[in-house]
Amino acid sequence: MKYQQYLGFALAGVVALGTVGCKDFLDVNANPNNPETVPPSVLLTATAIQTGFSNGNEINRITSLLVQHIAGAGNQAAAQDVYNIRGGLDNQWQGELYAGSLEDAQKLIEISTRLNSPAYAGIGKLLKAYNFAMTTDLWGDIPYSQALMGLDQLKPRFDKQEDIYKGADGIQSLDALVKEGLADLLKTSDLMPSAADDPIYRGDLVKWAQMGNTLRLKLANTMSRREPALAATIINEVVNAKSAILTNANDFEVPFGGAVGNRNPIFDFGDATFGQRPLDLFLSQRLLDSMRVKNDPRLPVYFTTTPTPTATVNTTGTLTTLPGATAGTFLTFTGFQNGANVATPVSANRSRYNTYIAGASGAGPIRLLTNVQRLFIMAESALVLKTATDGGTVQSLYQAAIRASMVKAGISDAAVTTYFTNNPSVAILSGSDTRKLNQIMTQKWISWVGNGYEAYNDYRRTGYPRLTLALNAQGDDPNVLPKRFVYPASELSGNATNAPNPAPGTTVPVWWDID
Known part of the structure; x- marks a missing residue:
């Protein structure tokens, strides 16, 4: 299926929708560039693509480092690998989520409702619930019931995560929001999504x-x-x-597509031709050890071999024979220890994401x-x-x-x-x-x-699984694998009246985490 034509358009729409302020969304003038005039078809595409991007970009990198799927060998990834995850999350909170996928979903709901098109509104509610779940799971208490209201509420309260999950007076639970969206999908709708604007399920x-x-x-x-x-x-x-x-x-x-601007964010981060950081992320030794010992056939699908399969094994590599290798050849994988302090790791000797995860030329999905x-x-x-x-x-x-x-x-x-x-x-x-x-x-x-x-x-x-702490761990407490993201400085200062004070650090578990 070829989505590239409208993927590029959708991503352009995401940028436009995600960078204007609340006032622009409520402008009473008939501005053709105002999101109030954007049809549900365009908003659906934008919201879907932005949802995948929000999940697959830095949120994915940090969490993949924390669970030791990958290890950080350089730059910001190396710092995050040893639990230095304070700061730098304004783009994810402000841009990719609240002013990105969440605001796109809210506009999709509002415009579709006005146009008597609950099919679009229902999808918008499902996407809104997914993105709010991702936000509260990572940060805990968040602006929720009063969020996305534009000038009507510039400083929304922080709702408790328990109330977001279970519901409370004036607070609709995430499950209730999903059920409302499901009910909308069954209603008669003047406008219906189609293959042209729905990159996920084609209407x-x-x-x-x-x-x-x-x-x-x-x-x-x-x-x-x-x-x-x-x-x-x-x-x-x-x-x-x-x-x-x-x-x-x-x-x-x-x-996602293979053209610049349409590509899978996991691929874009590690693509040397795109000016990114191909030496920053490698296969975690922890994951390699877990999969290699059982000759897990997904290993060469998830990660590249080092070097290309050969009968001669590199002495710095790890010998692994897996299904799919031809007679007399070996698949060799080399991981990187989370938190290892190696100034210049040799990339030729390290396994990285393969095309199943990042896509060939970036044309792979975010699952x-x-x-x-x-x-x-x-x-x-x-x-x-x-x-x-x-x-x-x-x-x-x-x-x-x-x-x-x-x-x-x-x-x-x-x-x-x-x-x-x-x-x-x-x-x-x-x-x-x-x-x-x-x-x-x-x-x-x-x-x-x-x-x-x-x-x-x-x-x-x-x-589970039992994870050993990263080598040279730092962060709020080097003896505790982070249990949450910290609130961005922009939110703590811009919404100081409602933001938690003191703001919890990375060692404080979220509500549903009782272990």
Whole structure:
């Protein structure tokens, strides 16, 4: 599918929408460049693409470093790798989220509602809920119920994360917002999304409904340690209705193109031809060790080999034989220790993201909500909360999740079966429920390479997989892996009346994190 023509247009629209002030959004003049006059079709494209960009850009880099999918070897990535994540987040908070995907979603809802087009408004509410979930999961208490109101509320209050998740007087819960969006998708709509303006599902509202229900699963799973009964109720409702993303083909993922301005942000950060930093990020040794010991066939899909497969193994590399290697050849991977103080690492001896994660020339998707995720949530919740399994078992759901992850990465069914046969300690859940949970979450962690935000949520929520602190750790406390992002200085000063004071540091857990 070729999205590049409207991807470029959408990204141009995102810049325009994300950089004007609140006054511009409420200008009463009939200005053709004012977002009030932008049709829902353009806003849908812009909001979808900006959502993928917000997730895949620096938010993804920081969280992927924290969960040790990757390691930082230079510049800002090296500092973030040792937990120096204070400052530098104004662009993500102010530009990519509040004045980006969130404001785009809000305008999509408002304009679509005025035009009697609930199909667009419903999608806008689903995207708004996803972006607010990402914001509160990373920062905790945030402007929510009074946010996105323009001149009507220039200094919105900070709502408690508990109220954002559960709802309170005057505060609609995220789950209720998603359900409202799902209800809108079923209404008669004067304007309908199409393949021309919907880069994700090409106007298929059934698939958008599946996305919304998978989002409900994600939200319930996130608060499951804090509110197990409420989480179980929501999970049972979605599982029994068979209404979520049920196949890899229907994953909620945002496509990008190979042209400058359209490219996957993960690719752009590491592309030397684009003037970026190809020496900053490498495969984490922690992840390499976890995958290599079991000859995980996703390893060469996720990361590049070093050097190109050859019968002669570089003495500084690591010998690894994996499915797909031809007779007499080896796939060699070399990681980088998180926090290692190496002034000039040799890039030729380090593995980096492969095309499955970053895309060939940047034309790869940012994967946000997936069938794999659904299966892992069902396995975990069936184990811990005793929720519905849709006829399966914890064991069968767990294996189905691993298989779906590998098939998504291009591994054949036969190769997956061989992997299970060769690795019973991975394929078969065993021991106590605690040990089984560790197995489930470790495999989910591996499946989330490319989406650090979701892996970071899972790690904070469960404590799995067990991660060793980065070498030479610094940050607020070198003995604690950061539990949240800190509020940008611009928000603390610009909304001082409402911002938490004192603002919590990175060692303070968010509401749903009780471990």
